[in-house]
Structure formats: C-alpha cells, structure tokens
Amino acid sequence: MEDLKSAMEEHMEQMADLVQKFSAELRTGLRPAYDNFVGFFHAIDWKEPWLMGLMGFHVVLLLLTIFSRKNVNFQMCLFLLALAGVYFAENFNRLLSENWKSFAGQNYFDPSGVFLSALWSGPLLVIAILILVNTLFSLCYLIVRWKKAELRHRARVARKQD
Template sequence: MEELKSAMEEHMEQMADLVQKFSSELRVGLRPAYENFIGFFHAIDWKEPWLIGLVAFHVVLLLVVVISRKNTNLQMILFLSALVGVYLAERLNNILGKNWKSFSSQNYFDPNGLFMSVLWSGPLLVIAMIILINTLFSLCYMIVKWKSAELRHRARAARNKQD
C-alpha cells in the first residue's frame, strides 16, 4: 500500500512539474505573437476610407447574417459568397497590390497575403462559421420537430387501430 501511495505522489509531482513547464512556455510563447499582433495593428492607418469601408462591409454582412438567420436560402447564398470571397483572396491581393497607389497611402498587399488573410479572409471565414453553426442548429431543430410529428402520427395510428 505504501508503494502505491509513493508512486501516486511521485506521479502527481511529475504532473505538477509538467503543468508548470507548459504554463510557463505558454506564457512565453504567446508574448511574441501578441507583440507581433500589436505591431501589425499599429502599422495600419485605420482612418483610410477604403479600410473603413472594408470594416463596414464585414459589419453589415454580419448583421445581414444575424437578421436573416431563419432564411435558409439566403444563408446558403451568403455562405457560398463568403467562401468564394476567401477563394478569390489571392487574386484580389495581386490586383490590389498592383494598384494600391490609386486608393491607399501605403502598400498593404504583400506577396504572402498576410494583410488580405487577416482583414479579408479571416472575417469572411468567421461569418461562414457562424452561418454553418446556425445551419446545424436549424437542422437539429427540424429533426426534433420531424421526430415529434412522427411520434404523434404513430400514437394517432395506434389509437385508430385500437378503435
């Protein structure tokens, strides 16, 4: 019994050490990412009209998604449109990278597409996930509704059979 107790204590100490190491690595590991994000955020001139328009577009699209959450057909059109927007992000990045002087004060459109990924594709993917989750909830609701109607039908058929 003592051997088991000492083995358990040793195991618990090892687990505590692992958790402590993991949490310290996590804290250190997130700091550079946070600093990079803050640097990225401050490098953007948020007062540029086209950036304000882009943010407004995403907000309006999100509002349309939330308001039309009961309209399945419109939700699917919005879902597919968002995914097409993500698909075309690379081409859009190339076009905007060549013509940035006509609408922007600096070139945000690097060959890797980081800016487009963060400010174009990222919000569109979040909106697509919201639509997908809403669709799954709607499907669950329909399955419950269908199953309860089936049970009512079976109960009615059983009562009619008895009469």
C-alpha cells in the same frame, strides 16, 4: 536488432527535444504573439477610407447574417458568397498589390497575403462559421419537429388499431 534499438533511441531523443522546445515556448507565454499583433495593428493607418469601407462592409454583412438567420436559402447564398470571397482572396491580393497606389497610402499587400487574410478572409470565415452554426441549429430543430410528428402519427395509428 541493434538497428531497431538505435533507431528507437534516436526517435526518443528527437521526441524529448521536441517536448523541451514546446515547453520552452509555453513558458514564454503569449507575449511574442501579443507583440506581433500590436505591431501589426499599429502598422496600419486605420483612417484610410478604403479600410473604413472594408470594415463597414464586414459589419453590414454580419448584420445581414444576423437579421436573415430565419431565411435558410438566403443564408446559404451568403455562405457561398463568403466562401467565394475567401477562395478568390489570392487573386484579389494580387490585383490590389498591383494597384495599391490608386487607393492606399502604403502597400499592405505582401506576396504571402497576410494583410488580406487578416482583414478580408478572416471576417468572411467568421461570418461563414456563424452561418454554418445557425444552419446546424436549424437542422436540429427540423429533425426534432419531424421526429415529434412521426411519434404523433405512430400514436394515432396505434390508437386506431386498438
């Protein structure tokens, strides 16, 4: 019984420490995250042609996603391509880190892939989420249409039986 009691007290102390650390982080606010973002943003030379091309690619893909929102099959192809791009980001990062001198002014491609995750995978995931939300809305609309048709059919059958 004493072992259980000491284990519970130890657990409560650990939880209190975690709560104190978490509250201390909340008190510091978002300033450290903001500082990290600003440092990341300023470390990149945004005038490099390949970066402008990458941003243009994401803008074109986003516009294509928006304008094709009524075509579910095309949207599913875009969805799968976006997710495939995220899936192969690690291989893509390795390839780019080996050949960065041929197209970039500095090596942005660290082994952990932070840069590529932020500028390649992040926008692709946002586009995939937009496609997913659009697909869910389309499915909800189809379910409503189907249920209305079913209710009209039942009403016709009921009128014929009366």
